[in-house]
Amino acid sequence: MSWDIDRVKDELHKIDLRRKKIKDSEFFETVEEVFDYSTLMILYDLINNGFIDVMYGVVNSGKEARIYFARDRNGLDLAVKIYLTSTSEFRKGMLTYIIGDPRFKVSSRKTRDIIYVWARKEYSNLSKAYGVGVRVPKPITVKGNVLVMEFIGVDGVPAPLLKDYIPLNVDSFFNVLMDYVRKLYVDARLVHGDLSEYNIMVFNDSPVLIDFGQAVDLSHPMAEELLVRDINNLLEFFSDIGVDTPDLEEALSWVKGVKR
Template sequence: MTNKARERLTHREKMVERRDKMLIHDRANERATVEEVFDQTTRMVVFDLLNSGILYEVNGAVSSGKEAKVYWATTKEGTDLAVKIYLTSSAEFKKGMLKYIEGDPRFKNIKRDTRSLMALWAQKEFRNLREASEAKVPVPKPIAVKSNVVVMEFIGKAGTPAPSLKEQPPKNPQRTYSLLITYIKRLYKKAKIVHGDLSEYNIMIWKGKPLIFDLSQSVSVEHPMAQFMLNRDIVNLNRFFSRLNVNVTPTEELHKLVVGK
């Protein structure tokens, strides 16, 4: 065997080993759920991301929900990334997600099988993150999307996510509220989207300022439910900040201010 052929074989063996052991850093109690998240197709998607150099290591899960798990990963240079994997086994989630896709002019010719829907949902989050970022709204920077996997900036340090508003109320609630209203306006006016599920649970405090995450359900302002969802976002923010003694703008007035009517 030539040296070149031996090098190719060694490289291939190492990549296979990385694929099979990429969860070696899993935190306690994570291995019981590995098969649920990493079905064979998803394993190959993550392997492709490793092989392409987008990811170098995939570590333990940092958050877990009915529809997705988020893993802490790193690049070869040591940069932290978040890998969000939508569960293809989430039949209950599939039933509810269609209302956020149908009616959004950005997405047409929708395939309704579970894997196609999850891939579309991942594409939707990636696009929403990109459009929000371009509108100067603080969100995790989108890095890559493939099938049901979204790679984005990790908000936090060394695998520990930044706290949400629910976990750690802001030191200056009035300023935080004002910034969030500015971000909602930018989402609507510049990105042309509505978050749709904004609350203290999906706003982080990072470097002293609020940062919005979980944009998978966000819809175009042209979506039939856009105004209802915008109103719900405002109600949620006003409810939370009222408890912190912030002088909030009345919901109807704020709604008009955002949409410019």
């Protein structure tokens, strides 16, 4: 099923009518949680400004966000990531990665405001990673709780995650991944912060790094701890599938560009 600007207008009209009849709390219980009034207004704006032409179904659904397959006016495949504003479950976790990162400030502790900062943070991190040659979904735009980026996959079918699909040349795949971690650290001054087989896609037998909301600047007080965790995750996974991996100290030194 697809929907475009006419459906957005129709949904907005329905929301306006129903808001006059019932309380907001009752209303939001009857509408899919991701499509609240503010989100629909944001989607309307993105469609009206040409970033999105048509949206299709959900291709990934989690506790923090829904990802929809979409296309722009030129037929380019897009992933539209809509962060849920109706849940505060991850608010504390998000703040851990935002506070201490000098690039972003939280002026309010309201869930929606924090999620808006989180969306901008992921867009910024993707932009920096993409700019230094790390293979990530190319970021297109961000507005409110909606992030538009390149779709990684074919005809609406997303590329598999590393946890579900082992590449043909695992040694080469591992080396490319480690090079990406190094580029993030040395060139983009970022640490992914949650890098594992769950946040790496396999596309054309090459790695694509995703989920950059929690990525932090090197000045963040947790940057070193997160880097160690990221590298440990990679070493353990690839060692388990037969790759001859370096030890943690050697891998850390290489990522940081430290001569031994």
